[in-house]
Amino acid sequence: MYDRLLAVPVFLPIVAGVALLAMNGWIRREKRERTMQWLVEALVLINSLLVAWLIAGCGGRSGSLVLFRLYGQLTVMFRMDRMGSFFAGLVAFLWPLATLYAFEYMEHDERRPAFFAFYTISYGVTLGVALAGNLVTMYVFYEMLTFATFPLVMHPMTTEAARATRQYLYYSIGGAAFAFIGLVTVLAYSATGTTGFVPGGMLDPAAAAEHRNLILFVYVLAFFGFGVKAAVFPLHDWLPKAAVAPTPVTALLHAVAVVKSGAFAVLRFTYFSFGTALLRGTWAQWIVMAAALVTITYASTMAVKEVHFKRRLAYSTISNLSYILFGASMMSPLGLAAALIHLLAHAFMKISAFFCAGAVMHHTGKNYIYELDGMGYRMPVTFACFTVSSLSLMGIPLFAGFISKWSLCEAALSLGNEMGGGAGGAVGRVLPYIGVAVILYSALMTGIYMLSVVVRAYFPGVVQQMKEAVGGGSDGKAAVIVSQGKSEANQDPSWLMLLPLVIFAVVIVAVGIHAGPVLRFLALIGGEAG
């Protein structure tokens, strides 16, 4: 029964989106945009409830549903296992709220029907990635995600947007092309002849031993292939550029759905296809781990340098995604659990931060951080939420980010102890500890790049005083700004935008204070697959 219904949440939004596209002209002619929006919201909500019901119904049991056969053993198959239900649940929770936010953000846009059509299609496709029962299905939806989301990046239709879209497409398709090599290799050396996900890997041990170096090489290729969407270092450039898209897109897709699909795919094929037993302690592990660490360092440094609000958050996303990849590259149960908890925490933190940035851009038209002086007084609720997410991103205790960073460090240290015996060679002995150092460095950088925004927003005077101290002339501008901010009417957006923000902030704090149940559930996943 449940198995039969697995395809519904995937295809319902896709069908609805295509229908919207077909009715695009009619909706615009008849000026039915408002009705259309609420229908979309209702549909997304129903779909999310359906996902919740399926998760509750399936629990940990995993039935599967084979939809059709692409070729030979390549079936499109859905299955709800623990890890899939985790990601699906996350996506299903965020999407209705993000849609709500998009209502207000897109209210003056001419091409709303097309926007919401692709936005809804992306929902279904992301659920497809989450619920995929084998590598082929995941690959199919991974490719579809590229094509469902590129119209959204292109939505502003400016030259800049077109350039960003082009880059996004090239990177994503290029990545998928290399991931394809991984797919074919898995198929060729699979123990079962299929590509179905099995906790702990599914390669034929004998064949794997025989072609060990080849398989490791292919693993590295596939890591970078799927890693393109997770913006791993040399292939990260598309993400900051894609910040030209409307904020609901950057927030939901480029902080959650798309990039998390990339990270999720990496986790899936590392722990469920190649298997950690094969990879642990090999040169392949150290290469991907080093790539993740380089990304963290590079992106958190770049974020400090960037002055465009959304682009700074995009760099922050890059560095945080590599936290997840760092967890993935540990090839241990603790690593997987840590990666997943960071996946969850970062989703809430970053979507909240992006939505704040979007609210500021939408209501005041301010895009750059140096324009934000005193904004904390004009948009109090928005910036309160932003502060929560900033503190959480830094990893201050009581917030979700602390839990996830703690787990990551714990996992890295335990890996370091394990490899200390010399199992991983000289590199393997040092790299986990370097990883901890990199996380600490990145926390410092996060503090700088996030708090500098918060400080500007709340204490414009401080910035001025610092300038004075350095030697710049003062004209009492700070006081003016503060008084201005206080005197001006409250510019907070309407409830459509605020509701999601507040909910996210509450979740961040809740996870930070009471993480026990989530951690236990994730430890379960780590235990079965690690």
Added chain:
Amino acid sequence: MSFVQNFPFFSIIIAMFSGIVSSVLSGKKARAVSITAITATTALSAFVLAFCLRTGQSYTYMMGHFPAPWGNEIRAGVLEGLTALLFGVVMFLSVVGGLRYTEEDVEPSKQNLFYIMIDLMLSSLLALIYTNDLFTAYVFVEINTIAGCGLIMMSQTGRSLTAAIRYMVMSSLGSGLFLIGLSLLYDVTGQLLMSPAKEAVARIVADGSYQIPLLVIVAVVSVGLAIKSGLFPFHYWIPDTYGYATPTASAVLSGLVSKGYIFLLIKFFCRVIGTENAVHSHIINALFVFGVAGMMFGSLRAIMQTDTRKMIAYSSVAQIGYIYMGIGLGTQAGMIAAIFHIFSHGATKALLFISCVGLYKASGDRTDFLALRGSGYRNRLAGAGFLIGALSMVGFPMLAGFISKLLFATSAFASPHKMLITLIALAVSTVLNAIYFLRLLIGLYRPTKSGSFGELATEERGGRGGEAEAGRSAKLAGRKSRGEMAKLADRKSNGSIKPMEKGAGQHSGSAALAANPWTMRIAIVCFIILNLILGLFSQPIVRAITDGLAMFG
């Protein structure tokens, strides 16, 4: 003997005679005859395929009941039937899809000539597929060349004439080499019929005599057919040829004609030389190397083009490279992948050429990137056709291209030395394909500079394009003879402004769609369906190819 066994012969003859009959008919009637002939031969091929699938073996058909060494033979099996069927379908859809444009591009008095060429092309393709005799193959190779030349120069612009001459020269070179190969083979074996020749070759190989002549034969025939199908270092003629012919001609030439030669080459390898000997001769490695090089080079050149027709033509160079790479793997799996790619590329490339014409018509007959901007809104169906074609080329799952890619990749595992090269070449070439196809695709769905979507923009662009064109020609006119060039400029600007006037008349989106002739709409929809069939129901097709290949040798 079952009556169906006559069908291969019937289909060749029907196509040939309809060409002959058409020479005394008017253009309209010739068109009807041609379409009927294509439909009829396609139906006959379907019967042949069904027959061979039922009996599970191929059969030899003696022409005029002369026994083996003297007679002429046809041989039909599952693979031949399948190829003939798919070629017929693609041919039919290409002709139907380009019907209106053929009418516009070809002079009224020469309409019937165009369809004669189509008929001859069909009959020669069928003959190449079915014949079991090397000399017959050679004769039809020549007929094919002539028909191809005729198709290319039918639009009678200066460029199409040079393209036709270039095609003629390269093709003659190819058929010359093929003929030399045949003569040498005849010299060594005394046979021209494929099956006896194979026995003779097997004897020679067993003896160890005539090793070098045999190598030369394989080399010369391979190179000859590679030139004719446009493999990488010999691709020089392709871009102009496909770029300047009428849409139907481009679709047929790139989708089918080059594939016919590749089919002949596969036949030569399997049925005359023997696959093992071909693999052993290392010629196959050369084909592999040039195939991979072609995949890269063709795509790189395609990226550099600003004219979309040339871009699609260069993409053909890359795709031919794929096919040769599959053959070059030297395994049965590689061969299957190559044959499947013949089908999938035939269907996809024809779709691209036909749907692009729709986009050109919506952009005032201009073919460069800039002019095509936003044309996906002006001609939605053609835009959708191009979308599907481009996605298939990039290897999007559920379309034909994905299955090709998958087959190539999985077949690579059977030949360890070439495996990593093949896999990486596939990945890199996918990236390159994505770069040029998706760049154009984004362009199609971008508003024009004025920021508007759809038909309002057509007006403006058409007008502006016309002015620019006229201005450029006027500048040139200063240098060359004044009167002549001014006339040319006049004509050009007229030509470009025409769509503007048309655009002003039709104001709503549906009116722009109505500009698609219904024949073209059918063709695009059918091509899309064909692509989906090849992508989603590939299993029986691949099984048929495997069976066919087994009974091929």
